[in-house]
Amino acid sequence: MNSAIEGFYKLGVKERNAKLREYGLTTEECAVYTNGLDLETANHMIENVVGIHALPLGIATNFKVNDRDLLIPMAIEEPSVVAAASKAAKIARASGGFKAEATDPVMIGQIQIIGAAKDAEKKIMAAKDGLLEKANALDPMLVKFGGGAKEIECRLLETERGEMLIVHLLVNCGDAMGANAVNTMSEAIAPDLEALSGGRVRLRIISNLAVHRRAKASAIFPKTEIGEDAVEGILDAYAFAKADPYRCATNNKGVMNGADAVTIATGNDWRAVEAGAHYWATRNNAVEPLCKYWKTESGDLAGEIELPLAVATVGGATKTHPNAAVSRKLLGVKTARELAEIIASVGLAQNFAALLALSTEGIQRGHMRLHAKNLAVMAGAKGDEIDRVAEHFAKGGERVTMESVKAALEKVRRG
Numbered sequence: 001m002n003s004a005i006e007g008f009y010k011l012g013v014k015e016r017n018a019k020l021r022e023y024g025l026t027t028e029e030c031a032v033y034t035n036g037l038d039l040e041t042a043n044h045m046i047e048n049v050v051g052i053h054a055l056p057l058g059i060a061t062n063f064k065v066n067d068r069d070l071l072i073p074m075a076i077e078e079p080s081v082v083a084a085a086s087k088a089a090k091i092a093r094a095s096g097g098f099k100a101e102a103t104d105p106v107m108i109g110q111i112q113i114i115g116a117a118k119d120a121e122k123k124i125m126a127a128k129d130g131l132l133e134k135a136n137a138l139d140p141m142l143v144k145f146g147g148g149a150k151e152i153e154c155r156l157l158e159t160e161r162g163e164m165l166i167v168h169l170l171v172n173c174g175d176a177m178g179a180n181a182v183n184t185m186s187e188a189i190a191p192d193l194e195a196l197s198g199g200r201v202r203l204r205i206i207s208n209l210a211v212h213r214r215a216k217a218s219a220i221f222p223k224t225e226i227g228e229d230a231v232e233g234i235l236d237a238y239a240f241a242k243a244d245p246y247r248c249a250t251n252n253k254g255v256m257n258g259a260d261a262v263t264i265a266t267g268n269d270w271r272a273v274e275a276g277a278h279y280w281a282t283r284n285n286a287v288e289p290l291c292k293y294w295k296t297e298s299g300d301l302a303g304e305i306e307l308p309l310a311v312a313t314v315g316g317a318t319k320t321h322p323n324a325a326v327s328r329k330l331l332g333v334k335t336a337r338e339l340a341e342i343i344a345s346v347g348l349a350q351n352f353a354a355l356l357a358l359s360t361e362g363i364q365r366g367h368m369r370l371h372a373k374n375l376a377v378m379a380g381a382k383g384d385e386i387d388r389v390a391e392h393f394a395k396g397g398e399r400v401t402m403e404s405v406k407a408a409l410e411k412v413r414r415g
């Protein structure tokens with residue numbers, strides 16, 4: 001399959017769905033995408049349900065990750081994001097696309113102990129095997145597939161309320177996000193930790209700083225595609241973000257535009273992903289860009305992203321939200337690891353696209369062009385008419401509204 005679908009944006013919603021069927025989705029799966037979550041299911045997901053809050057779901061084209069062509073489902077309310085990701089993926093595609101990898105899906109459960117005895121750490125570490133066994137007895141399925149509690153670590157923490165002993169339970173969560181498994185295991189071993197430490201256990205909860213569960217992606221953006229000035233412009237933008245927290249926050253927000261949209265489309269906990277990513281960006285005591293850029297010997301732009309990505313292909317809303325299964329099928333992912341690799345690639349694509357636009361023509365012109373195209377499609381423009389309506393607004397000056405777009409379309413039709 002080839003994800004470089006020419007003119008996908010020019011199609012109507014029905015025609016785009018027809019394309020998805022060519023790419024392997026069934027009519028029923030496309031119907032799931034168009035209908036979304038039903039009220040009955042929603043009522044079982046959270047409390048006090050009164051309705052459904054929907055988001056647009058778009059498809060980013062042109063992606064190639066680890067030599068696999070992919071159509072990327074993105075759920076997001078912000079215009080331009082899907083188009084920008086598709087554009088970046090087209091540029092990266094010219095040099096083979098994104099290469100991505102992810103570490104083992106290991107999450108940390110934290111158990112806070114107040115008033116632990118001096119020899120508490122020694123006693124806990126001596127009892128480690130029994131504690132891990134007890135934790136693992138709670139999730140035999142996870143253990144059967146190679147996951148489960150793997151390690152225990154102790155940290156002494158100085159706080160404003162005195163010294164605390166923090167025990168970390170390291171759990172390989174397999175294809176789950178892991179909050180349930182980790183929290184259950186952490187709560188289960190807490191009484192033993194109290195007995196061993198002679199202290200009092202307070203918090204028993206997963207850490208969203210998933211430092212062990214990271215994904216990396218990289219790509220070469222050829223100078224032949226973007227021009228030498230854009231290579232320099234993006235390096236200038238990167239230097240700006242490195243030097244300035246005000247810019248860096250916005251830069252990283254742009255990364256998360258892409259990462260979150262795929263996280264949401266696959267039914268995952270985007271707050272967990274956000275929390276991990278933004279804290280990761282400050283791990284060296286100052287906020288840093290999530291993506292790095294440098295110039296290769298041949299003058300092309302190399303980009304790389306690394307961030308914690310606790311996403312799942314099983315459990316939680318990945319199971320209950322009907323769209324999630326369709327998104328996984330479209331992406332062809334079976335494991336949480338593969339999904340994390342794709343999300344990292346989209347994060348890099350999104351940041352690259354933003355920096356390319358910002359360091360050259362600015363984002364507003366493209367934004368308006370896209371807005372005009374979207375409105376033109378809604379106004380009934382077909383084929384070439386869409387681009388011609390967008391051209392009409394390209395010089396700026398005229399406000400892009402449904403009315404002005406309809407008038408422009410009439411003009412185009414009159415020739």
Ligand code: MEV
Nearest residue numbers: 250251253254257354355
């Ligand atoms: C807007 O949602 C995201 C950007 O501001 C990101 C950036 O400035 O790098 C365009």
